[in-house]
Amino acid sequence: MEQVEFRGGYPVAESAAASFDRSDPRRAVEAYRFFYPVVSMEAILHGTRAAGAVDNESAPLVVARPHHVGFTLNSDTPYLGGGLDLRKSGPLVIELPPGPLVGLVDDHYHRWLVDLGLPGRNGPKGGKVLLLPPGHDGDAPAGTEEYEVVRSDTWQVLCALRALPLGGDVDAANRLLASVRFFPLALEDAPPAFTVLNQDGRPMDTTPLAWEDNLEYWRVLHAVVDAEPPVDELRPMLGLLAELGIEAGRPFAPDARMERILTGAARQGRDEMLVSAFASRRPDRTVWPDRVWEWVGLRPENGTFERSGSLDVEARDRWFAQAIVASPAMFRREKGAGSLYWLGLRDADGTYLDGGHTYRLRVPLPVPDSLFWSVTVYDAATRSEIVAEQGQAALRSLFDKLEPDGSDHVDLYFGPAEPADGGGRWIQTVPGRGWFAYFRIYGPEQAAFDGSWRPGDFELQD
Template identity: 70%
Template sequence: MTSAIEFEHDFPAQPSAEMAHREQDRRRALEAYHYFYPTVSLESIARGTRAAGAADNKAAMLVMAQPRHVGFTLNSDTPYAGGILDLRESGPIVVELPPGPLVGLADDHHQRWITDMGLPGTDAGKGGRHLILPPSWDEPVPGGYLAARSDTWLVLLALRALPLGGDLDAAVKLLTSVRVYPLKGGDPGEYTFTDATDREVDTTPLAVEDNLGFWRILHEVIDAEPPVEEMRTMLGTLAELGIEAGQPFRPSADTARLLALAAAQGRDEMLVSAFASRRADRMVWPGRAWEWVGLRPENGSFERPGSLDVEARDRWFAQAIVASPAMFRRAVGQGSLYWLACRDAAGAYLDGGRDYKLTVPLPVPASLFWSVTCYDAKTRSEVTTGQGKAALRSLFEDIAPDGADSVDLYFGPSEPTEPDGAANRWIQTVPGRGWFCYFRIYGPEAPAFDGSWQPGDFTART
């Protein structure tokens, strides 16, 4: 295939050069969209968290996720707390965890992992004082702290407590006993938690992910944060598009149109990675429709030997939020496993207007608990229906009959009338909308890995 660029006396002809510039800008915009989607997503989390009543360095949002909460693949299994830390204002900040079944992490403004806390962290659930250092901090780190450095001023602190034995009150009490305060001059008792469980909350970039608003938010972040060395090339790409720290973002009409189109196409391409990937390693078991959500179990940075796994990164951030090594581990007894189903046993996408059955062999190999959660394909958030729920959870619903070797779960627009008890094991879906499911196992046991235990596929009921 020859170049479409025409030359005159070995120099690019002007009309061809203009065409080449437009095509180059389009390609740059698409690559930048994919690369910086996690950045815009995290900034959206920050804005949604503040809108729910949280305040940087002062109060976190506490929530037991419900369908009213728009957030990428949030689940109703555990209470969450999300807090925004502003290290420019506070300096180094301490996150002090008590002993107990807490799971936490800190990610920077680009949604890059900083540190794990609690059970998957260096304190291993025994409690500890984690210290988040700001960019370019060059003072000695005092003893007695588990220190980690952020490359950005803004940090997301994400925590959850496991409600062992179904004791939700105890989990919330443990979660709200976490203390957050500046290293220098901070009061450990000032940090609070604001409960947003009964409020509508949106922590997603859905409103801007397919339009010019994406680039406006990205410019604000780039302008506010120090440059990260590993992002130099992509920051240069943004600069060519008029998105540069210290400079106003004033795209021409043509550039604005190009950027809006690139956002719409980039979003669609990321959804292809999420739900129509061609990667063979996404499949969990031969002959089953279940897929791994995370494709890089060895780390939280999507690195593979010699390169960044861009498909794995796109796939994750199109569906989910935050990343850490603990989230992707595939090890007996450690963390949790996330499996995705977006197709039925016949290979068709799950349709909110059809009825399905899912057979789950018992016992499920979970040392803690397990759950099935349904998400809307467009919002990547819990399905919203008149039923008002999107999850079936072994901790809170009676979905595992004593002595049974399997249980059937039901999904569809209308409440099933048979067999007996089916309505108690049913999640309502919305006609005309696609949906997908996450199967989560907390404290996975060996059969979850060796193939001796496998959930069935979704089977359409006629």
């Protein structure tokens, strides 16, 4: 590395300028990686609004399909999700009916606030959650003693909910989601209607793909920072942003030099995050020593990526490069704890999965689930459900015949054309495009964790 030249103890002008040319891009790349979850959150909010949703008033309801572009969304359960604006509402109530709901609230910085439904405080019983906006530091309002009270550091939050379609009854799951209510506490006696927008047949994009490798990334990030109160936890990194010209109350107006630096940092930062996601060197990513399956979430202790004494920035990068929202319930490695996620991106020989080849995945039966299981295929470039002529990206035990009677295993196939012995258990892939899969188990049993049950690796068939 080039050294700074000093004369009489002071940096020489040309050498100091060269030092800034090295340090500014370095700062920008680190800022990009740290704030990527924020821009991803803004993309979710932007995408739901583009689909017709209005904060506090309506939200899309969808069973994700390939025409719904969203980081590792799945077709296993219907989703209901949208923005809540606490500046507009003041203290806001989320009222959940009893039933198999699973959800959470994250703030504008994509930080977990509270779990809802089955993983939440009240489990399947339903109940009311009260969101308090910034500035509500005292006691909760009178009359809310039975509410679960949650304080947000940001005005804007996201509520994301799923309903488990037990027995394959999607209509019942949709009705359950449609019965969730959102209303200002001040209007509790006469709450306004909340509209559910059926988005099943309509495209929707909730990703930052259009922004993540260019200057627009920083414009979006500036808009969020400018709209929200300062958060003490983020002060050091917000200071880093300020050095790059991104600061609340200050226009984002980079000169030509800074535009080049920020654009280059967006490309480099995006690439480095994808390396964390798909080429990690972490030994703790491997689920079993004799398989190539990996854990998607590397911090099972919590939903905040904290470890003893520090923030696990690599685990955080890896998660948000390929997924959205986080909570303790999503990462627990315990029997019956929500859902379990494994990542498959290589075949049995350690080679990345290629859409031009055919693979077999052998799954021992029975799968150790108390609810159901699925395998979903994603395009490596979009981190969204694969788009192929077949129009299907998932095989799901709730809806597809995946467990033949009397068999001790089931074979699933992935490739450009269905094999003769595919039996309909096939997902079409696209030549020239890499892909990866998530194996999900809902209500995992102990065998899913102790190694006494494990799926095979993807085996090349051609």
